[in-house]
Amino acid sequence: MTSQEFASNVLPRRSLKRVPSSPRTLFSAVMTVVAFACAAIALIPLISVLYYVIINGAGRLGPDLFTQLPPPPLVKGGGFGNAILGTLLTVGMAAAISIPFGVLAAIFLSEFARDTVVADWIDFFTNVLSGVPSIVVGVFAYALVVVTTGTFSAFAGGVALAVLMLPTIVRTAAESLESVPNETRQAAIGLGATRFQTTIQVVLPAAIPAIVTGVMLAISRAAGETAPLIFTALFSQYWAKGVWEPIASLSVLVFNFATVPYKNQQQLAWAGALVLVGMVLITSILSRWATQRKR
Amino acid sequence: MTPNLQTARQTETVFRTENLNIYYGNFLAVKDVSIKIPKHCITAFIGPSGCGKSTVLRCFNRLNDLIKSFHIDGKIYYHDQDLYSSEIDPVEVRRQVGMVFQKPNPFPKSIYDNIAFGPRLLGYKGDMDVLVERSLKQAALWDEVKDKLKESGTAISGGQQQRLCIARAVAVQPDVILMDEPCSALDPISTLKIEDLLQELKEQYTIIIVTHNMQQASRASDFTAFFNVQANDKGQRTGYVVEYDRTEVIFQNPMQEATREYVSGRFG
């Protein structure tokens, strides 16, 4: 048997024409439809969440919402000014702890330990840390701060959020620093700058926009976190008295008021959800805009 | 442009292009290509980089379809069928017009499964072992890998990988094999092995090979098309065919001065 015969025997030459009914073509068409369907299904919950948050929450928007205290059951009006303030305070403390901590660690990873075993391990631990459930981080902050100081407090909540923000900040800051071209460093060192000067005066400023983007995302995530706050910062019906007192936060307010049977408080929960989603939406769009502009 | 066939044996034409223009969006990449590719011959496309020779090659198996902005005007006929007619199934075209790429690209599967990939897709029912052995022998690789058919296709040397890719293309028994600079990533010894292989393969297959290497074109091919590139006032570079003829004519007695300069190495 010659090769030619072999060829035509084993795999007969077929027409080049399209056969829409052939199993291969049908299978491809069906799978393409399935892929489109998957994308559609994935977007339904997002659209539904946004829709209900807006229609249920928008009605309560107004200046009172941001300046008044939460109302008792069945009383009209009120707002969640204390919760907004509490969220700002806890997240502010978390940022004050985690940003310097994270950026310094990132400088070490990117500038002084790049491609070393140490950096590899820190990187590994950072990634694993980012996978620790936020409720466990809450437990940790409880054991560390609440038990030690003997009181639930805004500070305990801040510590919990700081631990949650830390991996994101380390990772985004290290990535931003690493993306500063080496020529920039060499130029500075060539002019006689020390490594400290090079890092602080040249590399860090060049990376700042990207770091800010990462920090912004970390902050907006932290502001939506609830689990680590419910037994660290707890909640309060009143205005914050200080960082060593339990404090209200927007996310815990949504949780508390979602599970009560009173319409007025449920409405407040929806309004709180709207503010949280709005905040996430705005930071996501801003950071996306910032990264796209850079490209 | 028809090669001077007076001295050649008369053969059937496999591909025929008529005034083929290739665009990416509005950009004209290659213009006015009219050539005939004869059966059971090796046709080489040579020319400076950016002259569109690979682009033309990839039109013959409709691989350019993967690029969204790609479109052509003019015609390409494959055995007198309009290759870009709406009723043609590009998947079926690629099964009959095989391709070997610049960089060896075996699948991260066993050597055996690399060869069996195509026949399995096409629902081959016969003895796969026989087909695998036959394909590897055709690619002159059998003796080197017969004891390690279960090992990964990516674990062998670059030259062996490229012959594996040839065996993989041969396994579906194509009509034509397109080769896009198949030796550019290989050492000289592997290159010579593949050139020898081409002479055996052309007994059964029509081969079109794009190459940077003029010695390779002159050694291995029967016909040669010389492509060149010209820039318009906007700086857009468009490729075109300068001359297409029997290989010995192109290399020894070309009609065009540009061809003479290029093959004698004075080009660019």
Next chain:
Amino acid sequence: MVPSTNDSQSMNWHRSEASRWLDKGFIGVTGFFGIAVALVLLAIALRVSIDAFPAIQKFGLGFITTSRWNPVENLYGAWPQVYGTIVTSFIALLIAVPIGVGVALFLSEDFLSPRIQRPIVFLVELLAAIPSVVFGLWGIFVLIPLLTPIGKWFHETLGWIPLFNTVPVGPGIYVAGLVLSIMILPIIAAISRDALVAVPLELRQAAYGLGATRWETIFQVILPAAFSGIVGGVMLALGRAMGETMAVTMVIGNANVASPSILAQGSTVSSLLANQFAEASGLQISSLMYAALILFGLTLIVNILAELLVRSVRLKL
């Protein structure tokens, strides 16, 4: 002029000496914080273990297999919660893996022009950014009213199967599983998409060149090549699902039982912590710490495996 040159030279020398110390100090400080990041993880493990120790001592491994939560007699066992964590995560994966990989394929193939595709990628990312408590709120007021009739139908038609043998009363394990699947879907989609996009174009061309259709290429070449990356993404998603707290707490019903029926109410380790921690004391706190330690251990294993898988993919590229 000569003395002044000397002067400036000696000043330079002094400055470089000082700055050398500054450099060293700076590297030291950054190194301290770098290592401290890693130590935070160890600190969490250590602190939670120490505080869980009284409960570990008292209940041993029986803690995981017994179903009791009795603050009056101070007897604790977290089997319903461990069971609930596993079942809800499993349901979530069952739904989210096929859809998530489908989304990843949709977004890695060129079905749409990049101008339409990019906003969809953004929307999927946005889904991951919605706070858990908002999903919980939505779950209570939108999803539960929607699912309860469906659950009832399942109970009426398939009630003889243990999986559906309880009457749905609103919150339940199946609601929690569904909410979790929505929350982990973007993780699976994003990481799978990265893995798919990283498959070299040459392999795709090789398959097309042999006459494979788009979906033959996907199933036989692209998905196998991206497999370990996709599995890594699924593991990360599993870790997230196991630890997810607020949305689950709000829709699962928080019943201290391990029912075979997915229509029944239940609880997870994280919902137990969320519900009890603020008001607990003594051995109950220690038992909650024990439960937290179990959750930490489970997610740690899953996350380390995920990290190793995702890493091995990155190294290959």
